[in-house]
Amino acid sequence: MKKINVNLSQNPYPVYIGSNIVDQLNKKIIKHCKGSSLFFVIDSRVNHYHGKLITKIIKEFPNKTGKFIFNSTEKNKSYESLNHIYEKLINGKYGRDTAIIAIGGGITGDIAGFAAATYMRGVEYVQVPTTLLADIDSSVGGKTGFNFGGIKNIIGAFHQPKFVLIDTSFLTTLDKNELICGLGEALKYSFIATEALAKFFNLKFKSLLQGEQSSIAKLIEESIEFKSAVVESDEKESGLRKILNLGHTFAHAIEAEQKNLIKHGQAVVAGIVCSIFLSQSLGILNPRKEKEFLNAVNLFKGSIKLKSPNADKIYRFMQTDKKNRSGDIKFVLIQDTGKILLDISAGKKLVLDSIKKGIEVFA
Ligand SMILES: NC(=O)c1ccc[n+]([C@@H]2O[C@H](COP(=O)([O-])OP(=O)(O)OC[C@H]3O[C@@H](n4cnc5c(N)ncnc54)[C@H](O)[C@@H]3O)[C@@H](O)[C@H]2O)c1
Structure with missing residues (x-):
């Protein structure tokens, strides 16, 4: 597994790159996040193809977990989707020690990242990109946000992930x-x-x-x-x-x-x-x-x-x-x-x- 560090003075973090490495997600979460609860935001197509593996990872995490499965279209990169995430977090009594884990392409990463930037004034988050675009671009850099009133990415925040885990084997199911x-x-x-x-x-x-x-x-x-x-x-x-x-x-x-x-x-x-x-x-x-x-x-x-x-x-x-x-x-x-x-x-x-x-x- 290759590791590249993003050396930001306030929020440095590693990017792990490899094939078939997603099974190490829990280990990395325990290493990098203080969060005792996890909330996963998962792209629905990724869940369709890789759901068994993802469910196994979620089940193996020792503490509280929850998830929101998300049909990632630009139309759904919206306040309504964000609202569902906030509702699930609040109803599930997720505290400030929660980490949000985004598993999907750029749309999933952007919206999950924004939820993490804003829920309880900011909680930790992790990017697990699954498209080539997200692997090379959107998963790194901390730009998060969503579309509003027909304007792309008009509402957003800078919020850096705790780490990024790029597993290239996700790409085998990509169109x-x-x-x-x-x-x-x-x-x-x-x-x-x-x-x-x-x-x-x-x-x-x-x-x-x-x-x-x-x-x-x-x-x-x-x-x-x-x-x-x-x-x-x-x-x-x-x-x-x-x-x-x-x-x-x-x-x-x-x-x-x-x-x-x-x-x-x-x-x-x-x-x-x-x-x-x-x-x-x-x-x-x-x-x-x-x-x-x-x-x-x-x-x-x-x-x-x-x-x-x-x-x-x-x-x-x-x-x-x-x-x-x-x-x-x-x-x-x-x-x-x-x-x-x-x-x-x-x-x-x-x-x-x-x-x-x-x-x-x-x-
Ligand atoms: N934050 C940033 O710095 C940044 C940078 C560039 C782009 N973006 C944003 O990223 C978005 C585009 O990202 P994207 O191209 O990843 O789009 P996306 O998230 O919509 O994913 C594209 C499609 O691929 C499917 N998919 C994802 N992973 C898959 C997999 N492993 N196997 C099969 N299907 C899979 C998704 O369901 C979706 O239909 C735009 O909204 C753009 O604004 C953000």
């Missing part, structure tokens, strides 16, 4: 589409991290797409090493951490314009292409790199299909993004591998042209 979403976030890392990661990603893309275990494990380790370094230097996203949002300004608008019929990770890939074109038209992008980046994006051709995308509508969604309160759209753009520029403004025509070129790749 191909979900694997592609994780690879979409990995594409982002391949641009913003190092040449070595970019090379590995391009070289191993086919094996990764086939879910080949050793390539997936290496991708997860490299991604977590990188993400934890970024989080260590900017825990609450006041600066550097924004580099993780490459492509996301476009992606959120594309997701909305596509009526959420494409997944977040797929929209991120489409958003990244738009960012490449915008970086190029602003003269930011190293011209040698443009071709290299577009080649990497093209690996996703055939795996992502936008349905009659409309550039004007996407632009309007960007303008009316309720998170974008000042009205000025800011972009995270790319100069070179590992060289990212933050908070860049651009004129409407250039932005619209970038959207048109970007969506054409996946139309």
